[in-house]
Amino acid sequence: MAYVRWSRYFLPTWKEEPAEADLPSHKLMLRAGLIRPLAAGIYTYLPLGWRALRKVEAIVREEMDAIGGAELHMPVVHPAELWAKTGRLVDAGEILIRFQDRAGREMVLGPTHEEVVTDLARREIQSWRQLPLMLYQIQTKFRDEPRSRGGLVRVREFTMKDGYSFHEDLADLDRYYPEVYQAYLRIFRRCGLATVPVEADSGMMGGTGSHEFMLASEHGEDTFVRCEGCGYAANREGAVAAKDADLDEALRAVEEVATPGCETIEAVARALGVPTSKTAKAVFYRAAGEVVFVVVRGDLEVNEAKLARVLGAGDLRPATEDDIRATGAVPGYASPIGVTGARVVVDDSIAGARNLVAGANREGFHLRNVNFGRDFQASVVADVALARDGDRCLRCGGTLRVERGIELGHIFKLGTKYSQALEATFLDREGRARPLVMGCYGIGIGRLLAAVLEAHHDRDGIVWPGSVAPFHVLVAVLNPKEPEPLAYAASVAEHLAQAGLDVLLDDRERTAGEKFHDAKLLGIPVLAVIGPRGLRKGEVDLERRRDGARTPVRASLDVIATSVQDMLRAESS
RNA sequence: CGGGGCGUAGCGCAGCUCGGAAGCGCACCUGCUUUGGGAGCAGGGGGUCGCUGGUUCAAAUCCAGUCGCCCCGACCA
Numbered sequence: 001m002a003y004v005r006w007s008r009y010f011l012p013t014w015k016e017e018p019a020e021a022d023l024p025s026h027k028l029m030l031r032a033g034l035i036r037p038l039a040a041g042i043y044t045y046l047p048l049g050w051r052a053l054r055k056v057e058a059i060v061r062e063e064m065d066a067i068g069g070a071e072l073h074m075p076v077v078h079p080a081e082l083w084a085k086t087g088r089l090v091d092a093g094e095i096l097i098r099f100q101d102r103a104g105r106e107m108v109l110g111p112t113h114e115e116v117v118t119d120l121a122r123r124e125i126q127s128w129r130q131l132p133l134m135l136y137q138i139q140t141k142f143r144d145e146p147r148s149r150g151g152l153v154r155v156r157e158f159t160m161k162d163g164y165s166f167h168e169d170l171a172d173l174d175r176y177y178p179e180v181y182q183a184y185l186r187i188f189r190r191c192g193l194a195t196v197p198v199e200a201d202s203g204m205m206g207g208t209g210s211h212e213f214m215l216a217s218e219h220g221e222d223t224f225v226r227c228e229g230c231g232y233a234a235n236r237e238g239a240v241a242a243k244d245a246d247l248d249e250a251l252r253a254v255e256e257v258a259t260p261g262c263e264t265i266e267a268v269a270r271a272l273g274v275p276t277s278k279t280a281k282a283v284f285y286r287a288a289g290e291v292v293f294v295v296v297r298g299d300l301e302v303n304e305a306k307l308a309r310v311l312g313a314g315d316l317r318p319a320t321e322d323d324i325r326a327t328g329a330v331p332g333y334a335s336p337i338g339v340t341g342a343r344v345v346v347d348d349s350i351a352g353a354r355n356l357v358a359g360a361n362r363e364g365f366h367l368r369n370v371n372f373g374r375d376f377q378a379s380v381v382a383d384v385a386l387a388r389d390g391d392r393c394l395r396c397g398g399t400l401r402v403e404r405g406i407e408l409g410h411i412f413k414l415g416t417k418y419s420q421a422l423e424a425t426f427l428d429r430e431g432r433a434r435p436l437v438m439g440c441y442g443i444g445i446g447r448l449l450a451a452v453l454e455a456h457h458d459r460d461g462i463v464w465p466g467s468v469a470p471f472h473v474l475v476a477v478l479n480p481k482e483p484e485p486l487a488y489a490a491s492v493a494e495h496l497a498q499a500g501l502d503v504l505l506d507d508r509e510r511t512a513g514e515k516f517h518d519a520k521l522l523g524i525p526v527l528a529v530i531g532p533r534g535l536r537k538g539e540v541d542l543e544r545r546r547d548g549a550r551t552p553v554r555a556s557l558d559v560i561a562t563s564v565q566d567m568l569r570a571e572s573s
Numbered sequence: 574c575g576g577g578g579c580g581u582a583g584c585g586c587a588g589c590u591c592g593g594a595a596g597c598g599c600a601c602c603u604g605c606u607u608u609g610g611g612a613g614c615a616g617g618g619g620g621u622c623g624c625u626g627g628u629u630c631a632a633a634u635c636c637a638g639u640c641g642c643c644c645c646g647a648c649c650a
Contacts, residue, residue, distance in 0.1 A: 479609095511611070
C-alpha cells in the first residue's frame with residue numbers, strides 16, 4: 001500500500017472558523033477538509049472525509065457480515081408505483097422527491113428501501129427453507145427533509161446502511177432481533193462511541209418493538225429519557241414515568257371561585273394558593289375530524305405522540321378557539337364537566353388525584369375540588385403525559401433524566417406490513433402461503449461520522465479514534481525543500497505503508513507552525529516529525545494526538561515503524 | 574411551513590444608519606530572507622457588493638420583489 005503525499009493530494013484546510021457552522025463536528029469537517037457543501041443538506045465528501053467514511057463503512061460491513069448479513073446494492077431510483085402499493089407514496093409525503101422519466105412514468109428517489117427489498121423477496125423467496133435471511137446495503141438515500149441542520153447530522157442526501165431481515169414467524173424475528181441489537185452496540189463501540197439503546201415508539205408502524213441508538217450530546221436534535229437507577233431508557237415520545245397517586249384525601253364538594261384574568265395554570269395556581277399538581281389542565285386537539293379534550297395534571301405536559309397512539313390518529317394538531325367553543329368549553333376556563341361534542345381523554349395522573357382545581361366553563365371562574373369519576377367521565381383514561389427530568393422511574397423508582405442525543409441507528413420489528421401490502425409470501429412447513437415476517441435496521445453512516453467528531457475533538461481539532469481515522473500516521477517534513485530530509489521522510493512513509501499503515505506525508509512547503517497546527521486540526525493519531533533538529537541528533541519525534549505526548553525515537557526505519565505501531569495499539573485498547 | 578439572522582475577493586469581516594472613487598485581515602502569485610509550534614520585507618492578481626426591478630444626476634447603501642444559506646420551532650419512514 002502506498003502512502004499519500006499531501007502536496008499532490010486534495011486536502012484543503014481552513015484556518016478560520018466557518019461562519020455557516022455551529023456544531024463542533026460541522027466546523028471541524030469543513031476546517032479539516034472532510035466535506036464541502038453544495039446546497040442545503042447536500043455535501044461533497046472530499047478525499048479525507050471519504051476515507052473516514054469508508055473506515056466507518058468497513059466496521060459496519062464487518063459486523064453485519066458477522067451476523068449473517070448478505071450485502072447487496074439496490075437502486076436509488078424507484079418506480080412510484082411500488083410506493084403506491086404500500087400507501088407510502090402518500091404517507092412518506094413531502095420527503096419523497098418525485099419526477100418523471102422520459103416516458104412520463106412517475107419515479108421517486110429512494111428515502112429507504114422496504115418496498116424495493118420486499119419486492120425482491122416476493123420474487124425470490126418461495127420456501128421456509130430460504131429463511132431466515134438478512135440483506136443489507138450501504139447506499140445513498142435522498143429525503144427532501146423540511147430542514148437539514150448541523151452539517152452531516154441531518155442532511156437530505158446521505159449514506160445509509162439499511163438492512164432487512166426475513167423470517168418465517170415472529171418468534172424467529174424475536175430470536176434474531178437481539179443479534180442485530182448487539183451488533184449495533186459493537187459497531188458504535190468500535191467507532192469509539194458509547195451509545196444508549198432506547199426504546200422507541202413503534203407508533204403507526206404497528207410493529208412489536210423498536211430501538212434507537214443514541215449518542216448523548218448537548219448538540220443532539222433528539223430527546224430521550226434515561227433512568228439513573230435501572231438503565232431504563234426510552235425516547236421522549238415513548239418514555240413512561242411514575243405519577244404519584246394521592247387518593248388519601250376525602251372527596252370535598254365542588255365550589256366555584258372567581259379567578260379573573262387567570263387563563264393559565266400558573267396564574268390560577270398562584271391566585272388560589274395551590275401547587276400546579278393540584279390543578280387539571282385542559283388541552284384541545286383536532287384529530288380525524290373531531291375535537292379532542294385532553295385533561296392532564298397541571299404540572300404535566302401532553303405527549304402528542306402518546307396521544308396520537310391512544311387516539312389511533314395520525315393527523316393530530318392543536319384545536320382552534322372556534323373548535324374549543326364548539327364543544328361548549330370556554331378557552332382559558334375550560335372544564336371537562338359538562339363537555340359535549342368532544343372526545344375526552346383523561347391522563348392517568350388525573351385519575352390518581354383528588355380535589356383538583358379545574359375550569360368552570362365560565363369566563364373568570366374556576367372550580368375547586370373537582371374529582372374524576374364523580375364529577376366527569378372520560379372516553380379514555382391513558383398515559384398521555386410527557387416524562388420530565390427528575391420524574392421517578394416506573395420500574396425501579398430511580399430518578400429519570402431527560403437528555404439530548406444524536407440518533408445513530410434505529411432497529412425495528414416490522415412484522416408483515418410490507419410483505420402483506422406487496423404480497424410477499426412463502427410456503428411454510430405445512431405448505432401454507434404466509435407473509436414474510438420482517439425486521440429493518442438502519443444506520444446513518446455520515447451522521448455516525450459526525451457523531452465521532454462530536455465525541456472526539458478538543459480545542460485544536462479532531463482527535464480520531466484509531467479505528468476510523470482516515471490515516472493512522474502523519475509524517476511531517478519540516479523542511480521539504482531540502483532534498484535529504486524529504487527523501488528520508490519519503491522512505492519513512494514508504495516503510496510505514498509497507499507495514500500496513502495508512503500514511504499521509506506532509507511534504508508541503510509550509511512553515512513548521514502551519515504543519516503542526518494542521519496536524520492537530522486533522523487529528524491523525526500519530527504524528528512523526530522529521531526536522532533538522534531531530535535529524536542532527538539522529539532522532540525522529542513521534543507525537544500522540546490524544547494527549548500530545550512526544551517521544552523521540554532513533555531515526556531508523558524499523559524503530560520508527562514499531563514505535564508507531566505500539567502507539568496505535570495503545571490507542572485502540 | 575411559522576419566527577429570527579445573514580448574503581460585499583477563496584475564507585473571516587468593515588462599509589449601509591446619513592446615497593457621492595469598493596476596503597481590511599488571512600489565503601493566493603512572484604522575488605529575496607526565513608524554517609521545531611499559523612515568519613519578515615517588497616511587488617502583484619482577484620469583487621456584475623446574491624439576483625431583478627424601482628427611486629435618484631448618482632445606489633453596496635434607500636424602496637419593492639425574488640433567490641440562496643444558517644439558526645430556533647413545526648416535521649423527522
